[in-house]
Amino acid sequence: xxxxxxxxxxxxxxDQDYYQSVVNAHFNIAKVFSKLYSNExxxxxxxxxxxxxxxxxxxxxxxxxxSEKGNLSFLFNEQLKMCxxxxxxxxxxxxxxxxxxxxxxxxxxxxxxxxxxxRRIIKKKK
Numbered sequence: 001x002x003x004x005x006x007x008x009x010x011x012x013x014x015d016q017d018y019y020q021s022v023v024n025a026h027f028n029i030a031k032v033f034s035k036l037y038s039n040e041x042x043x044x045x046x047x048x049x050x051x052x053x054x055x056x057x058x059x060x061x062x063x064x065x066x067s068e069k070g071n072l073s074f075l076f077n078e079q080l081k082m083c084x085x086x087x088x089x090x091x092x093x094x095x096x097x098x099x100x101x102x103x104x105x106x107x108x109x110x111x112x113x114x115x116x117x118x119r120r121i122i123k124k125k126k
Contacts, residue, residue: 016075019065023058023079030054030086045097052090055083 033051038044062076062083 019061019076022061022065023076026054026058026061027079027083030058030083034086034090041097041100045094048090048094048097052087052094055086055090058083059087 030051030053033047033054036047038047059080062080
């Protein structure tokens with residue numbers, strides 16, 4: 001939809017409101033994906049990855065499209081800063097979930113030593 005809108009307009013017709021709308025839309029979508037929760041770890045990783053994708057889109061959009069306008073880029077400094085922080089934080093969060101997923105799947109291979117949550121049960125020696 002945005003590509004079609006941009007193609008129908010001359011670059012000088014695209015104003016601050018247009019750029020702000022694009023950034024806000026992707027920011028809100030990214031925020032929703034990061035807030036959704038699933039008990040299934042692969043689904044959580046998928047949701048966080050989608051969130052990361054939208055935050056990265058905003059960074060690229062501001063760097064490429066907005067910077068072409070020159071004088072508008074200062075208006076997007078805060079959004080750019082927040083998106084960069086999220087792009088640093090989300091891979092760490094995804095990695096933690098992924099590593100936990102690996103740990104619980106290993107534990108699940110040994111069915112006698114796993115509780116209902118997939119955690120390893122460590123038996124104390126007497």
